Amino acid sequence: MKKVLALVLACMLLIAAVPCAMAEEEITLNVWSFTNELEGMIEKYYAPSHPNVKINYTLYPTDGGEYTSHVDTLMAADAASEEAPDIFTLEAAFVKKYVDSDWTAALLDIGFEEADFATCIPAMVQIGSNEAGVQKALAWQSTPGALMYRADLAEKYLGVTTPEEFQEKVADWDAFLETAYELNEASEGACKMFCANDDIWHPYEYNREAGWVVDGKLNIDDNLYDYLDLLKTANEDDLYAKGTAWSETWFAGMNGTMDILCYFLPTWGLHYTLKPHCVVGGDSITDEAELAAKSEAEGGTYGKWRMVAGPCGYSWGGTWVGANAAKVAAADDAKKAAIKEFIRFFTLDEDFLYTYAKDVNDFVSNNTVVDRIIAEGGTPNPFLGGQDHYAIFAEAANLANGAILSRYDEAIKTLWDNAVVNPYTKGEKELDECIADFKAQVAAQITDITVE
Amino acid sequence: MEPRRRKVTYDHYGYLFIAPFFIVFLIFQLYPIFFTFRTSLTDAVGWDKILNNSIIGFDNFKVLFTANDISRLFWLSFKNTVIIWFFNFVPQIGFALILASWFTDTHLRLRAQGAFKVMIFMPNIITAATIGMLFFSLFSYPIAPVNTLMQKLGILNTPFEYFRNVPTSRGIISFIQWWMWYGNTMIIMIAGMSGINPSLFEAAMIDGCTSRQIFWKITLPLIKPILLYNLITSLVGGLTMFDIPHLMTQGNPNNMTNTVARFIYMQGFSGSYNFNMASASSVVLFAIIIICSLILNILMSDRDARPKK
Incomplete structure (x- = not known):
């Protein structure tokens, strides 16, 4: 009862604070990562086009297994809790451990289709799938x-x-x-x-x-x-x-x-x-x-x-993005769509990947984008x-x-x-x-x- | 009616002042110790089982005391630790004693004592991680300062791979431990020696004692408690040695510089995350340290000084 009251009050406050009522309600996504790389990308590319999604970014460094121990203890205790991540990033060193576990959601369950991965670079897709071949995580860069x-x-x-x-x-x-x-x-x-x-x-x-x-x-x-x-x-x-x-x-x-x-x-x-x-x-x-x-x-x-x-x-290295299975299971349709959109935007959105590749000269994970960059004359490198x-x-x-x-x-x-x-x-x-x-x-x- | 006078006591405020220590101690020391004891009796393998595990009795300890891959590695690590500790400890106490007796010797009256003490103590201020990386770079192979120097001096014709050789890699670790800690031990010894009543030395000198006789007959017996303190802290520090071997050699070559603490770390925080085995070996190490400390205590204790009943 108290929670409901608090929610009502919070909503009233929100409405009072934002006179021009938003068409859609705000969705919060907890994103966990081990570097600030993704945080910068969210601010620069994702936030402008997704105004109704609020990102809670949590960062733990990978040094001495700090990131994995945080993820592991939280997931073991209560994977569906409020503070648990909806989305986590996974590094080459431990991506396999998580895609093999039940903690990561199968991408097909959140609304992706097998055909979506067709233009991705195969190695990155393979590393992001579990022992049985179920796709669990995708990468924006390829290494x-x-x-x-x-x-x-x-x-x-x-x-x-x-x-x-x-x-x-x-x-x-x-x-x-x-x-x-x-x-x-x-x-x-x-x-x-x-x-x-x-x-x-x-x-x-x-x-x-x-x-x-x-x-x-x-x-x-x-x-x-x-x-x-x-x-x-x-x-x-x-x-x-x-x-x-x-x-x-x-x-x-x-x-x-x-x-x-x-x-x-x-x-x-x-x-x-x-x-x-x-x-x-x-x-x-x-x-x-x-x-x-x-x-x-x-x-x-x-x-x-x-x-x-x-x-x-x-291939050597890389970063993958996956979703927390427990949170996906508990999510309503709007939230599920937001989780899907987050992963889609960073790993499959060709416009984003192209802009990002041009901006930072990173090698992205999508063959269509890679081909486009090569067709446009590639990146002649004076160092080489x-x-x-x-x-x-x-x-x-x-x-x-x-x-x-x-x-x-x-x-x-x-x-x-x-x-x-x-x-x-x-x-x-x-x-x-x-x-x-x-x-x-x-x-x-x-x-x-x-x-x- | 006269108002009853209440006695105001401030005694209980004392508890507030000591509370921070006890709170920190309970949360960060005592609880983890009990948690380790409990974990050593469970089947906790992997992070997901660190909290939801079941007690399986003394099976983990049985593993450590029967012949198998885990116990072989554990006892090898134990042997390595003792060897590395011995070659660091003996010179450490030796140097500390000699330097401390020189610094406190009234015959010698060394000049610039402060400067020397600071220089000798200096390595102790630098973090072990930094020193580990420094020595790793110095002794690397094939291009590194030590190899280059050896070749320039004509001692070696080809570069030598120090970290693939058991005596040199153990020796380097022992040397670092000695170099880092002899200054610290020396300062404590000086403190012990300065506490000796000067009239004893004066009396000895008047009686015609040499410096050597004063050292063996007066100084050494009187700093026995300090010596015992040094022995025990060094024993505890030596048996839990982790940072230098972990950062510099990672147990190489062939696990011959793997120490018990590193074995525990590798069991607990790599591979399958065998928290149960890591805890069990910690408990065994704990028991070994307690037993060794007790033996030292008994050997070193001054029987004559005990009150007679």
Whole structure:
């Protein structure tokens, strides 16, 4: 009774405060995210066209699992409560965990149709669906990966002048290894093919036929043994720089202090990792012309990089948007429509995606929009010597298979690196011993899958 | 009629002053401790079961004390922790004692004592996370300051991978722990030594004692309680060591620098989120620390000083 009274009073206040009565009543959506990226997008693009929707934006950072622990505890306690999110964003590291759970609503249940996803980039759709193939989340951006290489080094040591020629040199992993030997001989060991074992991990991850867990059992894909062999060979014959990703050595290859030919990087890696590190101290410069000038003056690598698709298509990172199943079930039609509209606007609205892509140069998840941008001349990138990165990412994006990702990936990958990749490829332990250790550690840490 | 005089007491205001501590202590320390004990007896795996779980008895403890993948990792982590702690603790107490006795020695009368104390204490002010990242960068492979220096000095021909080698990675962790904490221990020792009655030293000097004799026969026996305090705090700190190994080596190589606290963290906050196992191993660690502290207490206690009945 009190609640009703409060509601009536609140309505009266609202009516008194807003003389020109609104045609539709205001709908409130709770949106949870782990960065302020979406908040900015809501303010700039969504709010102007959706005046009757009020967004309650809640932000928890992903550091130390803060975001997931908040979502998990709340969903476990009372998923339909007032403060629970209607919509949450999900990062590549944990999107699988949530789409596999009952907490996320099937998109078909909120009014989407299978045909709506037809123009989306397949990998992003696959990652947003659960084990049974039910679509639960969609992404606005796509994060395909490609191979960036130093054109000047390729010409000097391999005599390669065009990206097309270089693509032939790295068309598959055998060709990649052969090129590595050729490079090693021509440069007398001065120039390395790649920097870290993690560099070739992401493409290999997508090269697998099945994921880490098949029918609740730990599965080590045969392609992963090829990955180990390639790394061990590269280690024994000094074909790579033996650094680790995000280390001093990794950046030394980017800024030209060291000669490293290839980097495997996704869309964000090109803009936010490689480009700012093309010259020592370049990461504090935001102005592109200034960066280019500094690189020119100090022997950096600006303009020396070119991009090709590389041995296989892959994806690295991304953000998905999903809806809370409990809140959807409890929602009336108007609210349900608002939830649907929110997801549709950010992930499927072609006008929005086009404007957004043009504004921030991000690579979006919709092939129609991507094609339109490429048809209009793409995005010639002076950093890549005028090459259009959009066209190459588009090619790589549609090659990636997102169906092999699982919710266990992050934890298993860490154990895999520590127990197998490092000890085996560095020649510390035999493969059998490494694999046995790896299995024991998976069994100890992930108790809900079987290990044989 | 004379109005009855009421006695005004302000005693109960005292409770208000101490209330903040007790409220914070109850919510953030005592409750979590009981919660951990309870969780260690349940089947709480995953965030959704952290509140809705059922008691399953001592099964989690049985897992830790029988041969299986989890217990092997736990006891390996325990062994690593003890080794890393030992090589940090022995030099830590040694350096702290020597420096403290120099600083308090009336023979020596060291100059610029304040400056030296500040410099020695300095590493303790920096957060462990920063130091972990700093040493990680210093000892990285193949391009990093230490490797470059070693090659320039001609000590090494090729870069060395410090974090793939068990003695060097453990050694670096022990060194950081020592470097961060010997200043702190030294300050406490100085406090202990300054508390000794100077007339004892004077008497000893008049009797012709050397500095060494004064140290062994007077200083050391009299700072025994301080030494015990240091031993116990260092034991607790050492057995719960987490930040440096977690940030710098992540247990590598082959889990040989994995510590008990890191094992607990990985059980509880990665993979399947085994909160029950994490709690059970915390309880075991708690018991080990209590037992070790008691043993130290008994060994170090001054029997003669006890009141005779």
